[in-house]
Amino acid sequence: MPTKVIGQKAIIVGASSGIGAELARQIAEGGGLVATVARRTDRxxxxxxxxxxxxxxxxxxxxxxxxxxEVFQKCTDALGGLDFIIYCSGVMPEVGPHEYNTEKDLAMVDVNISGAIAWLNAAATRMESTGHGSIIGIGSVAGDRGRCAQPVYNSSKAFLHTYLEALRNRLVKKGVKVVTIKPGPTESEMTQGMKGTMPVNDAAAKIINLKDRTGEHYLKLTHRIAFFIIKRIPSPIFRKLKI
Ligand SMILES: NC(=O)c1ccc[n+]([C@@H]2O[C@H](COP(=O)([O-])OP(=O)(O)OC[C@H]3O[C@@H](n4cnc5c(N)ncnc54)[C@H](OP(=O)(O)O)[C@@H]3O)[C@@H](O)[C@H]2O)c1
Structure with missing residues (x-):
């Protein structure tokens, strides 16, 4: 159980299932205070x-x-401050290999990009003035390359990585940490039925341990090494590989 959360004040956006729910559980069990945000209140x-x-x-x-x-303000009022925020909300609907469905794609943009901007801009505004806190975004290894299977999910995560890098470059001078997490396949509702996923409690514990480590982080050393290489494969070759 992470001990670095005792007395810490956190907001988890997308806390009703998967990685976000487990983060909230570990923060609460570790002695932290947590505002949990999602649509499914029953969860x-x-x-x-x-x-x-x-x-x-x-x-x-x-x-x-x-x-x-307004909801961000209500969260910080309930917590009596803010030490870190983790934006976990995300959707990845099934997309067929020949499907180009703008409505479905823009629904991903709404949650994965626009929601992240609205919440993390609110956090950045507060933290820039207080000079304190960590902003953490859950990106993905999927955002490191454009793959055939999920064009818009991949690019929504690439957007998040670049947006967080820009926030980091702005806010580091103010003492605010900005952390990009790039999980690989992790046990959750999003990956139901997928084999070889990382247990969600391991993923959440690693994310909590990285919450004050400004920069980009993979959750596995093998991913750090593999994606260092994958990112550098020229496009014409990448296109021919099934990775
Ligand atoms: N699982 C993986 O393999 C994996 C790998 C890399 C990155 N990620 C990323 O990790 C994050 C968490 O995903 P997960 O795997 O834990 O999936 P999950 O179990 O499906 O959780 C998704 C969370 O997003 C919230 N959400 C979705 N639409 C929302 C909306 N309109 N408003 C508010 N919240 C909304 C859901 O809450 P409500 O439905 O209750 O609103 C839920 O709490 C996502 O950003 C995902 O892209 C996952």
């Missing part, structure tokens, strides 16, 4: 019932961007 409530003085659930749809600053 947030059990943790809040177990730790009523440390867990504060908020029902919110991240595609309602205009609401984000």
């Amino acid at each position: 947030l409530q059990p943790l809040a019932d177990k730790y009523p003085e440390r867990v504060f659930p908020f029902t919110h749809d991240v595609t309602n961007y205009a609401e984000a600053p």
Whole structure:
């Protein structure tokens, strides 16, 4: 159980399942305070019932961007401050190999990109003025290259990586840490039925351990090495490889 969260004040956006739910559970069990945000309130409530003085659930749809600053403020009021925020909300619907569905693609953009901007801009505004805190975004190894299977999911994660790099370059001078996490396949609702996934409790524990380490992080050394190489493969060769 991570001990570096005792007394820390955190917001987890996308805390109702998978990585976000496990992050919230570990923060609460480790003695931290956590505001949990998602649409499915029924999934947030059990943790809040177990730790009523440390867990504060908020029902919110991240595609309602205009609401984000107000819900963010309610979260920091409930917590009495803010040490870190982790943006976990994300969707990756099935996309067929010959499917080009703009409605489906823009729904991914709404959650994976626009929601992230609304929440992390609110956090950046606060942290730039207080000179304190960590902003953590859950990117993906999928954002490192454009693959056939998921054109918009891949590029939504690439967007997030670049946006977080820019926030990092702005905020480092103010003492604020900005952390990009690039998980590989991890056990969650998003990867149901997939083999070889990382257990979600391991992924969450690693993310908590990295929360103050400004920079980009893979959760496995093998991914760090493999993607160092994969990112450098010229496009004409990458196109021919099934990786
Ligand atoms: N699992 C993997 O292999 C893997 C690998 C790399 C990166 N990631 C990234 O990790 C993050 C967490 O994914 P996961 O694997 O834990 O999947 P998950 O179990 O499906 O969780 C997704 C979370 O996103 C929230 N969400 C989706 N749409 C939302 C909306 N409109 N408003 C508010 N919240 C919304 C969901 O909450 P509600 O539905 O209750 O709103 C849920 O809490 C995602 O960004 C994903 O892209 C996952």
